[in-house]
Amino acid sequence: MTVSIKDVAREAGVSIASVSRVISGKPGVGAATEARIRKVMEDLNYRPNLGARGLVKQQTGNIAVIVPRGSFTLNNPFFSTVIDGIAKGMDQTEYNIVMSFTSIQQKKLLENQSVDGIILFSPRSEEFQLEWLENLGLPTVVIGSYVESSPFPCVRPDDADGIDQAVQALYERGHRHIGLINGPMSSMHSVKCLEGYHQALQRLALDSGSNDMLELDEFDVAASQESIEAFLSSRPSMTGIVCASDYLAIGTMRIATTMGLSIPEDLSVVGADDVPIASQLTPALSSVRVDLPGIGREATRTLIRLLAGERIEPKNLVFPMSYVDRETTRNIEQ
Amino acid sequence: MTVSIKDVAREAGVSIASVSRVISGKPGVGAATEARIRKVMEDLNYRPNLGARGLVKQQTGNIAVIVPRGSFTLNNPFFSTVIDGIAKGMDQTEYNIVMSFTSIQQKKLLENQSVDGIILFSPRSEEFQLEWLENLGLPTVVIGSYVESSPFPCVRPDDADGIDQAVQALYERGHRHIGLINGPMSSMHSVKCLEGYHQALQRLALDSGSNDMLELDEFDVAASQESIEAFLSSRPSMTGIVCASDYLAIGTMRIATTMGLSIPEDLSVVGADDVPIASQLTPALSSVRVDLPGIGREATRTLIRLLAGERIEPKNLVFPMSYVDRETTRNIEQ
């Protein structure tokens, strides 16, 4: 059924070695024979078998992109935007992208020798054992904040500084009671966000001693409606909210609105990452910008270098964030 | 470096055949030897090589998921939501998902015998030659409206009826001048939407003879700001707008707002597909719902059956749509 190098060889009246040579562009084949071979390949509609080639060359030509499991993953524009960058980066290479969204897929994929390298979105602490990952012996690059002890190169936004900037921006606009809506602490991203929040509060002497952070169980807002409502209504003096992601911010805005609060009149909201849709919203979401596709491209570049045998230093590539003022934040009188 | 079936055999003092048998769970191996082999596999940390297995079994274990090229693809929640369903469906199987977002990747992927089947998001007419696709000889399922002459099974929303329902809903709320913001006609999706639009207009005797459809060059709104502005401002009597996708609707709302129109007071807007974020917006977007993850799952199921050698009838699996009334539509007095 499927036409192989052997069929081409027979049809062209040459050995498979010669066919292989023209396929891989290796020297050592006469112009005339090459032409003949090419013609036959065309006629027979020959297609190389990547699996067979991989077998002898000891590589698959595939890169695994591992996104966290959970209901909202791909739907979260953070991931899709970074993945966009990964895809663009991968385009310059010979590699294909094998994606996996669930833990079942992930184990299957990684344990089957079906990829040459891994791009790993920073998993929750409960998802992967670092030891298991290391044991795989595959070149790996992590995207997003990750445990300090990780031996893998890491490309990430400067989450802590981003949240710090968001708080600072609200402060400069007259806000004095500023809350943080954060993800679960099992995610390093949340840990970093909290770090930045505390840092800003301390510098601005805003630390009231009260706990104004809400830690959600999930990054999924829909599942956390009640706790957000409670958080908001129990803090009437709070005029500004910083969220650990734009996605969280969108959900928070919705909930606040249904509670009768208008944005930004009653409550200012700042997101994080400045996902593409943020600027399309009404009102447009103030956020802390970072080059998401750039992160994806850089992660790809790094992995490719790793694959080529390079040693990568420094291990941490941190992308700067910068506050973008839009319509969900307002100046308030003191 | 990498441990193979051969190493296991030697270490366990058996033949590779026996090892292969326990791996594939085939009968014909004594309990004692099986135990010994398993232990050695464990000790040596043996991992099967999918490529090698594929070579002999003539299959790769990979499914290609082809999404249209272009700037806004993964970022478009339509795709990510359907893909979510695909991933869930694929979880029940032994297949991995190989994604490709660019034409370069796509050719590479499809021409290399590195996948067993294809899930294809309905491409623009200029993107793929049907003949080329058929020539691949791979089991293929299309998601979304596609050319009639396609020989591939197709899973899709009932776009025409969806838009029809949206127009109908606006009509019932008192609207008499209703526009359509549509994608390019090179996409069958747009063609179907237009079809539903005309159908509704005719039934409701609303066809004014004027052309109230705006055909965008791209599904990307940001690039079409000017034409949308012009469209809106040149039709002051228009009170309702139906959009060919939620994404388009979000962009349209933003542009209308910056023009000083408030939604839904001055302009009612209805999206299509009811993407997850639609209900999270403020105001929440009225839309035409369809089970997007269900479409993904069904496409996967269909492809798996195709892969198993089944013949699939009917070729078209159409998912119903139904209007969801939220906050971007209002009743108007006659």
Next chain:
DNA sequence: TTGTATGCGTTATCAT
């Protein structure tokens, strides 16, 4: 129950 041998499609080594 267990082992031997062959072949899957390709690259690479070594002759010629």
Next chain:
DNA sequence: ATGATAACGCATACAA
């Protein structure tokens, strides 16, 4: 410049 052949890791028909 060209060809024969081993090897990659695995499944399987056939022998024992």
